[in-house]
Amino acid sequence: MQSAQFLGLRSITGWITVLALAALVLFGVSTITYERGITKLSREGDIRLELFVTYLRGVLEKYESLPELLARDKQLVNFFLNPGGRERIEALNRYLETINDISNAADTYLMDKDGLTIAASNWQEEHPFVGRNFSYRPYFKQAMKGHLGRYFALGTTSIKRGYYFAYPVRRDNEILGAVVIKINIDNVEKKWGDHDEIFLVTDPDNVIFITTHSDWRYKTLGRVTPLTEDLIRKSKRYPNSDIVAIDYTRVKNYDFGSIINLQDQNNQQKTFLQQVHYMDEAGWNVQILSNISPLRQTIIGVNILVATGFLFSYLLLVLLRQRRQRLSELKRFEDHARRVLQEANEKLETRVGERTRELVETNEKLLREIHDRKNTEAILKRTRSELIHAAKMATLGQMSAGINHELNQPLAAIRSYADNARQLLAKERIDEADWNMTQIGELTDRMAQLGIQLKEFSRKSSDNLDIVSFRGIIDGALEILSPGIRKNKIVVVMKIVPENLEIFVNQLLFQQVIINLISNGMQAMENSDTKELIIEACEKENRVFIIIQDSGNGITAENISRVFEPFFTTKPAGQGLGLGLTITERILKEMNGDITIESCERGARFLITFPAAVSIHGHG
Secondary structure (H helix, E strand, C coil), X not given: CHHHHHCCCCCHHHHHHHHXXXXXXXXXXXXXXXXHXXXXXXXXXXXXXXXXXXXXXXXXXXXXXXXXXXXXXXXXXHHHHCCCCHHHHHHHHHHHHHHHHHHCXXXXXXXXXXXXXXXXXXXXXXXXXXXXXXXXXXXXXXXXXXXXXXXXXXXXXXXXXXXXXXXXXXXXXXXXXXXXXXXXXXHHHHHHCCCCCEEEEECCCCEEEEECCHHHCCEEECCCCHHHHHHHHHCCCCCCCCCEEECEEXXXXXXXXXXXXXXXXXXXXXXXXXXXXXXXXXXXXXXXXXXXXXHHHHHHHHHHHHHHHHHHHHHHHHXXXXXXXXXXXXXXXXXXXXXXXXXXXXXXXXXXXXXXXXXXXXXXXXXXXXXXXXXXXXXXXXXXXXXXXXXXXXXXXXXXXHHHHHHHHHHHHHHHHXXXXXXXHHCCCHHHHHHHHHHHHXXXXXXXXXXXXXXXXXXXXXXXXXXXXXXXXXXXXXXXXXXXXXXXXXXXXXXXXXXXCEEEECHHHHHHHHHHHHHHHHHHCCCCCCCEEEEEEEEECCEEEEEEECCCCCCCHHHHCCCCCCCCCCCCCCCCCCCHHHXXXXXXXXXXXXXXXXXXXXXXXXXXXXXXXXHHHHHC
């Protein structure tokens, strides 16, 4: 009874009224939160579903026009008119294999008007299509009617999923056969499998053939009639697959989708928001299932927050009511509190003294650690300098063979010019002898210049930054690497805007960066048919942008994020320690610069950026 009086309620009726009011408020809050959450979830689902459909369309449209282009190929038309013997068929197989490799399709094959495969890109595989009849496939029937055939199915030979495009091969108005392209769409599931939502695609018979939930593949949403199931089996669309229905119940329909309950493989019921988009060009229903469990958790959190606020408001009213009683009690406890406070103050002073001593000791310890850290940083700085110098020496070692060849040629030429000059002088042909001596002078100047560049590159550098000519650094680097460039017949393309572009860097360290990147590009192009090195530099908005691009094999997507890691390399054993790009990145960061890499259509491209020399000099 005393507890009830304290809370301000003196009867059970009052408690019931308060609880009923709280339940009504929570129900209203839950309803509003749920409707808003579903609406927000549907908008997000629409965006993701549209992105997924756009991606699917892009995958299909990439190959949609290829069969028509191949059907116009005179080589295929002539083959139907004059099939020839085994050698002609084998040549056609190789031709289709080349087309298939270039287009990155799964399979490419040619069928006659009876549906018999007469040539295929997989003619050398264990189970080729050559000699097999696919006249029962809908895409072939559509092509024989003069239309572009489209169809999704599991291959009866390969048992692999694929989307088929077929187009008739004609001579005038006569259909001679059909050319078929099969594309692999497994990457669709891999690309979208990391999303929280479940994406699935169903065919006109409601069979799921693409899904980010692998357990649902080749199952149906809801029951299918025995007639439909029989037609699916006769079409051989999904051979060796049991068409099993997924048990689901539609709970509520909205304009933007439906709320459904699904039974998972553990017989646990889950609730999803189902949204559907129809792809009329393929006849597919593309669906997204968004789990509403997070929405339920949000509703619970909002209810807890509202209930807490409700309870807090009620308690506040109760506390205000009891304020007078508490004020009278406060006076009684003041003396006692004063005594307790005095004792606590004395204890606090004691603890403050102890804590002060501890802080003094800690401060001394921190000072010692700071001193040790400074010593460690100095050691690390010296180590970094030595590592950079060692990298220079390693680069010089790799260039030694080419430099030796570069020096031997002028030496041989000097010997030849000297012998010629001696004979010409003996014959008193002074002008010709003078020309030979001039050539000897030019050759020695060239050898001296190469020696100066190597000497400058090999010496240790300081940390001083200065405004230097970018063209001078590039020319020096190319002079050092010129033997390898000429030996490998590499074409160097330079575009520097403005021509007298100046940068604020450490000249020797930045030249090492350029040499590292050019050397990497030269090694990447060793086995390339086209060997082209592009060097671009420009200044925009007080920043300098430098691009170094090669025409090598490029870098795979999984390795791009790791190229700047220490000791990571894709070169064969014995051709590098994987430290060149790591050192390059650290050198640029210490000069307020940055470096990124991307794999382009041909080769790899490095982008270097840092503040322009004019802006730095102006602020300095």
